[in-house]
Amino acid sequence: MRTYASFREIQHDLQHGKISCQDLVRHHLSNIKSKSHLNAFLSVYEQEALTRAAEIDTKIKNGTARRLAGLVVGLKDVLAYKDHPLQASSHILDGFISQFNATAVQRLLDEDAIIIGRQNCDEFAMGSSNENSAFGPVLNDADNSRVPGGSSGGSAVAVQADMCQVSLGSDTGGSVRQPAAFCGIVGLKPTYSRISRYGLAAYGSSFDCIGIFGKSVEDVALVLEVIAGADEEDSTVSQKPVPAYLDDVRRDDGRKYKVAYVSEIDNSDGLQPEIRQSILAQIEEIKAAGHEVERIDFPLNEYVLPTYYILATAEASSNLSRYDGVRYGFRSSSANDLQSLYKKSRSEGFGKEVQRRILLGTFVLSASYYDAYYTKAQKVRRIIRDKTKELLKQYDFIVMPITPTTAFKLGEHTGNPLEMYLADLFSVQANVAGVPAIAIPCGTDNAGLPIGMQLIADDFEESKLLHFSDSLLK
Ligand code: GLN
Numbered sequence: 001m002r003t004y005a006s007f008r009e010i011q012h013d014l015q016h017g018k019i020s021c022q023d024l025v026r027h028h029l030s031n032i033k034s035k036s037h038l039n040a041f042l043s044v045y046e047q048e049a050l051t052r053a054a055e056i057d058t059k060i061k062n063g064t065a066r067r068l069a070g071l072v073v074g075l076k077d078v079l080a081y082k083d084h085p086l087q088a089s090s091h092i093l094d095g096f097i098s099q100f101n102a103t104a105v106q107r108l109l110d111e112d113a114i115i116i117g118r119q120n121c122d123e124f125a126m127g128s129s130n131e132n133s134a135f136g137p138v139l140n141d142a143d144n145s146r147v148p149g150g151s152s153g154g155s156a157v158a159v160q161a162d163m164c165q166v167s168l169g170s171d172t173g174g175s176v177r178q179p180a181a182f183c184g185i186v187g188l189k190p191t192y193s194r195i196s197r198y199g200l201a202a203y204g205s206s207f208d209c210i211g212i213f214g215k216s217v218e219d220v221a222l223v224l225e226v227i228a229g230a231d232e233e234d235s236t237v238s239q240k241p242v243p244a245y246l247d248d249v250r251r252d253d254g255r256k257y258k259v260a261y262v263s264e265i266d267n268s269d270g271l272q273p274e275i276r277q278s279i280l281a282q283i284e285e286i287k288a289a290g291h292e293v294e295r296i297d298f299p300l301n302e303y304v305l306p307t308y309y310i311l312a313t314a315e316a317s318s319n320l321s322r323y324d325g326v327r328y329g330f331r332s333s334s335a336n337d338l339q340s341l342y343k344k345s346r347s348e349g350f351g352k353e354v355q356r357r358i359l360l361g362t363f364v365l366s367a368s369y370y371d372a373y374y375t376k377a378q379k380v381r382r383i384i385r386d387k388t389k390e391l392l393k394q395y396d397f398i399v400m401p402i403t404p405t406t407a408f409k410l411g412e413h414t415g416n417p418l419e420m421y422l423a424d425l426f427s428v429q430a431n432v433a434g435v436p437a438i439a440i441p442c443g444t445d446n447a448g449l450p451i452g453m454q455l456i457a458d459d460f461e462e463s464k465l466l467h468f469s470d471s472l473l474k
Contacts, residue, residue: 001027003162005069006216012061012164014070021053021060021114026167028072032163038139040154040163042077044117052114059112068111068226071219075162076155077118078125079210080199081105088201088455089133090123092349093329102199103234104168104210104227111226116164120154122315123351124320125170125203127151128178128423131414132353140182140408144405144451149179156183159213166223167213172204173308174402176211177439181452182407184441185429186469188212188220191459192434193238196231202319204312207431217440217470221245222463240460248463249470257468259286260277260296260391261399265387270425272405274445279401279453282442282472286399289471294395298429300387303380306462308428309421310364310377314353317361322351356417383434388433393457397468399455401426402439404450426454436462440469 001023004010013019049072057067065228075081078088080098085092101109108115113136122132123444130153136151140146141161149158152169156179159167169176173188180187188211195210202208210227214220222245229242264271265279287293325331325345350358364373391398404425413420430437434458442453457465 002254006163007092007165007219007222007381010070013390016252019106023115024052024070024072025049025053025116028163031161035141035161035163036073037144038141038157038161039120040157040161041074041089041117041138041139042089042120042135042154045084045115049116050112056112066110066112067222068108068113071113072164072168073108073113073159073315074117074119074155074167075105075115076121076152076167076169078170078201079105080167081115081118085118086201086439087329088124089121089135090328090350090354090400091134091212092346093291094349096329098199100199101221103196103231104159105199108223108226119152119158119167120171122151122153123174123354124201124316125151125175126316126353126357129408129410129413130179131410132156132351134351137410140407142184143407143447146407146449147182147410149182149403149407151175153179153210156180156187156214159183159185159215164213166219168223169211169213170203170220171209171211171431172207173312173431175422176213177402177437177452177454178424178427180213180439181402181454182450184379184444184452186214186217186441188462188466189437190224190228190429190433190462191238191436191473193236194228194436194460194462196234196237198231205317205319205339206315207308207312209431217473218246218249219467221249221466226282238460243463245463245466249466251467252372254385256290256292257396258292258294258394259397259399260294260395263295263297264276264301264426265399265401267408268404270404271401272445275451278443278451279355279399282453283399286472295396296395298387298391300384302427304384304432305421305425307384308424308432309360310373311381313357313361314365314374315361317358317365320354320358324352325349326464384429385433386431388435388456389458392435392456396464397455397457399453400429402454403427406445406447406451428457435459436465438465438469442472
């Protein structure tokens, strides 16, 4: 079977009886097998997916199939899928089985999507290269000596290598957009609170967003439309009605936008030259299409990354305190009292990066340093949000790189955590501000590695963001 660039084409062939859902599942399963060295999946639900595909084929015949009939989806290992393992790629959750479906997962199932498996990621979504997984790194399908990005590396590679049509990941500081850029696909982080977080393993709750990977903007728009919106299981989720994103993408209203691009694109030494050239070429095309483009400086750049790493680690230290060896998964077998049970279970169950972040987060929350770090970072976050929103009042979109470089080599940054954190330089702003952002493919570098470009829009402007992104890919 051929590789489908979009779900629309799949639907066409399903309706015309050229393929079946079972063919689709078999096709993805065969890619998962032939590319198992990429290590993208932690579990493959082979039999289940085939059985469900057969059921949905019957529904299609009977005319009772729903909107996502034939869409084969993979789930990052941070999303709860009832009666299936959930580990956040960590040994601390060894043996843990989800007792309920995440809201996003439930909504996919309700619309007849087929879930094919659970995807590898950085442990508790902490990382930028997928090298922090307790189950080994994921390899980039464009070059197996390189990382796929992180933390949703398995989810990105699964779409890149056609192991599923769409993946759900999570984006706390770039974990959907950065791997999407490294793998040459589309990755959306919606507005904070657009999608319910019920059933998403918590990392930094005030940043965490479920995000979507696809080969086309339309696929991402359709999935967003299905999974977004109010949910009584998550009191932080927005009550705003969910627009018809897919129709909005397809609507050709000829609208002209006002676009800003950040000055780092032409003056930052740290930016790989081919990324600069590709994005500048894209900007020329945007101008040629009649949109207004201006260059801007974002004055608070140097504060964005530290703000993120202080607040995200603080929240992580609190969120991860629930893994105590008593309530979930792994328990050390060498403990002899309650204190040592906690200590040993956590020391043996969590990997190095997660421990580092729990320590960092506990430090910034400690009585003597709380004001100097945590409170201050909260204030800076507010200023960054206000400044970003001010710009988004003047411009429809801000264009930015996603990553300073294309996919780096496995092991290139593992020796120095700070160097790894710097890979998130351009991706964390949208999370700190809470606004939606998307990664779209934007050519390749001299070695043929994918380059991504980032577009940021104002809160709840996903329709506009998706529509414009789609127009740039045509
Ligand atoms: N790379 C960032 C981090 O390590 C982002 C992670 C994420 O978005 N989950 O925290």
